[in-house]
Amino acid sequence: xxxxxxxxxxxxxxxxxxxxxxxxxxxxxxxxxxxxxxxxxxxxxxxxxxxxxxxxxxxxxxxxxxxxxxxxxxxxx
Numbered sequence: 001x002x003x004x005x006x007x008x009x010x011x012x013x014x015x016x017x018x019x020x021x022x023x024x025x026x027x028x029x030x031x032x033x034x035x036x037x038x039x040x041x042x043x044x045x046x047x048x049x050x051x052x053x054x055x056x057x058x059x060x061x062x063x064x065x066x067x068x069x070x071x072x073x074x075x076x077x
Contacts (some may be wrong), residue, residue, distance in 0.1 A: 023050060023057035031056075039068065046072055 013022035026034065031054070038052045046069035048062070055061030 026056065039065070041072060042070075 003026075013019050017019070035052070038047055047053075048065040048069040050056050050058060050061035050065065053061035053065040055064065
């Protein structure tokens, strides 16, 4: 791997003085109550990312939310 890897970095969001975390931690009832509103477009604005998915804090959440938003934009246009 070292012959293909040029460099990298990481960030500890929990140590960031302004962020203090990386993703929301919601109870199941909160996810069921809030997610439909977070994922609903506001006019031409579509929210995507892991926090707007069933998988907050995980890469697949960002991917599924991005796909959802892209599909909605495509279908509208």
